[in-house]
Each structure stands twice: as C-alpha cells, then as structure tokens.
Amino acid sequence: MKKINLDITIHEWQLEELSVEDQELIRASIDATNHAYANYSHFYVGAAVRLANGKIVIGANQENAAFPSGLCAERTAVFAAQANFPKEPILTLAIAAKNDKGLLAEPITPCGACRQVILEIEDRYRQPVRILLYGTNKIYSIDSIKDLLPLSFIDENMH
Numbered sequence: 001m002k003k004i005n006l007d008i009t010i011h012e013w014q015l016e017e018l019s020v021e022d023q024e025l026i027r028a029s030i031d032a033t034n035h036a037y038a039n040y041s042h043f044y045v046g047a048a049v050r051l052a053n054g055k056i057v058i059g060a061n062q063e064n065a066a067f068p069s070g071l072c073a074e075r076t077a078v079f080a081a082q083a084n085f086p087k088e089p090i091l092t093l094a095i096a097a098k099n100d101k102g103l104l105a106e107p108i109t110p111c112g113a114c115r116q117v118i119l120e121i122e123d124r125y126r127q128p129v130r131i132l133l134y135g136t137n138k139i140y141s142i143d144s145i146k147d148l149l150p151l152s153f154i155d156e157n158m159h
C-alpha cells in the first residue's frame, strides 16, 4: 500500500492587498449578487470573470420553481462569457455571496458541478483559471481549479 498526499495551495488576502484588477473583479462579483434570482434559497451568489481581452462578464444564480432548472452564478458567468466571447480565455473568476443578513464573512466556494465546468475552461484554453473567493473577513485566491478538484476528469482521460 502506498499513501499519496495531494498538495493544495490557497492564498489568503485582505481586499486592499490585491491588485486593482482583482479588486475590480471582486467588486463586480459583489454587485452581481444583486442580479441573483434566488426566491427559493434566499442565497444570492454573484460571479465575475475576467477575460483575456480585459472584459468582465458577470453572472448570478437563477432559481426556478422546478429546482433543477436553476443555475449557479459561476456557470451563468462562465457560459455567458463563452457565448459572447467564444475565443477569449477566462483568466480569473471571482465569487461572492450574501444571504438575508448580508455578505458572507467566510469565502464562498463553487459547487462540484461548477468546478467541473471551470475545469473544462482550463482544458479548452490550456491555461489555468485563477479563482478569487470573497468573504468580508478574508479572501482566498487559488491559482487553478485543479486545486479545488483533485483527481479531476477531463477529455484526455477518455483516450
């Protein structure tokens, strides 16, 4: 038997320590929480992606009375970005969330399905997507979705 330990790196920041571009992206994700349609969960998630051309595209969770028909903020942002700018790699993705009491103190992390979609972007453009997870207490940055999705499954695994 052999034990394998995986190495995952997460950086912790305060907002003012980040670059102007990253702060702008985080603010866009915070603003995007106001675009959520979360009548069922009352959990309002905002996401903002920075494309290689510098543009920011936002997303927010969209819920539905038929629950599985809704979509997370991260995927609305990623899919909107790719639908509008199909050749532009996503460099960075920021995520923020609030409930009825306000913005979350701890960083929010993407669900498993969103991690898989972000992985597809990394695979498609052959470059990592930086991820900024916002909380009012602290911000986490992660240099690749692979740190959040170890032993991941990509197209290459099928050949």
Ligand code: THU
Binding pocket: 038, 041, 043, 044, 045, 060, 061, 062, 063, 070, 071, 072, 073, 074, 108, 109, 110, 111, 114
């Ligand atoms: N949600 C997101 O938009 N992103 C996440 O990372 C976690 C969950 C949404 C889905 C649903 O509308 C609500 O939050 C509660 O799960």
